[in-house]
Each structure stands twice: as structure tokens, then as C-alpha cells.
Amino acid sequence: MGSRQWLVTAGHCYGLGETVYTAGGNRVGTVGAKLDDLDSAFIETPTSRYTWDGVDAQGYTRYLNGVRNAAVGDYTCQLGYTSKVVCNTRTAYAGNATWVNNGAYVWGGASTPNNSSTVARPGDSGGPVITINNADSRELNGMVVAGFGCSGVGTSQVCNQVGWIEVGDIFDRFALRLP
Numbered sequence: 001m002g003s004r005q006w007l008v009t010a011g012h013c014y015g016l017g018e019t020v021y022t023a024g025g026n027r028v029g030t031v032g033a034k035l036d037d038l039d040s041a042f043i044e045t046p047t048s049r050y051t052w053d054g055v056d057a058q059g060y061t062r063y064l065n066g067v068r069n070a071a072v073g074d075y076t077c078q079l080g081y082t083s084k085v086v087c088n089t090r091t092a093y094a095g096n097a098t099w100v101n102n103g104a105y106v107w108g109g110a111s112t113p114n115n116s117s118t119v120a121r122p123g124d125s126g127g128p129v130i131t132i133n134n135a136d137s138r139e140l141n142g143m144v145v146a147g148f149g150c151s152g153v154g155t156s157q158v159c160n161q162v163g164w165i166e167v168g169d170i171f172d173r174f175a176l177r178l179p
Contacts, residue, residue, distance in 0.1 A: 004044055005179060006032075008170055010125035010145045011041040012101055023081070036104035038165055038173065039145040049178045051128050052079060053138060064130075064178055065137040069166040070094055070109050076131055078144050078162050080124025086162075087132070089119050095166055099146055109142055110163040113149050118158040120147035129164045140178070142166045 011034045014020055020028040020043055029045035050061040070076050070091045077087035089111040097110035109129070111119060129142040147159030170176065 005047045007043045007045050007047050009041050011039045014041045036102040039101045039106050047179050063137040064140050067140045067167045069168045070141040076129050078129050080127040082121040082123035086119045108165045111161050114160050120159040120162040122157055140167050
């Protein structure tokens, strides 16, 4: 996508041409491209190489030191809007989990079932999946797009597995890189 800067979020959350706003009502940008098979939407807007991280009491932003698809057995964190920070989620499927989005098959990663806690809720889609590989920075692994093993309905739904699009698939398809 050239030298332009793009924010990538879950495609099922927005329509092509739709204007996206923050929870506080500030305009982020307009969805300029979508791919159903990656469940990804692209918003042209200034970006940075940082992500919010509430793992510690300070809950500040962390530098993204690289990108890598999670491997089976890796422990990741998902940083969703609704669930906030959920860590110690073990990767069970690395690129071979599949589900359907708008009639297109989506391949990605997914966690093992976690029966002791909720790992995803509605509203988490679009959030990053990261690995804590450094005390002061993080490695980007993917983007939350699905929950599995869910119970409840609507906004009270809770899921014991999380599914994500692997960062390598998104970056490779569009020749993206971190800013």
C-alpha cells in the first residue's frame, strides 16, 4: 500500500467507506479497503509502532519490537477493547484454525480452551495479539477476530478461546511493515 500509513482492524466490524471513530468520539479515518478472507479492514490514518498494554499497574503503551506468527505452544496476550488484557493464552492452532466470515473461509491462529477464565468477549475484535518477549516492548502476532467456546448472548457473551488473523498473512498480502 505504498508509503501511506494504514491502521488494520477487524473487517467484520466496519463496512467499506464507513467512517471509524474512537470510543471517545474522535474520528480515526475511513475504511479504504477490506478483505473478507483475512477479516481485515484498512483505515488510512497516521499510525505508530506502539500498542496499549495494561499488563502492569501503569497500563501504558509499549513499543512493538517486531512481528512473528505465533507457534503452537506459544503463550500470547490479546488486548481487546472489552476484555482489556488477557494473557497466558496458549496457542493451539498456528495458521490452521478456520472459520467463515461473510461467506469467505478465514484461516488463522487460535488458543486452547481455557476453562478457568474468559479470554474473549464481543468488542475485542481488531485488538492485537502479542507475545511478551521483552520487559519494555512486545512482539505483534496477530489481530483478534473471533471467539470460540462461547456462552451467553449479546454483550454478556463470554468465550474460553480466541481466534486471530496471523500478522504475517496481513503483512505479506499488502507488503505492510511496522512504521
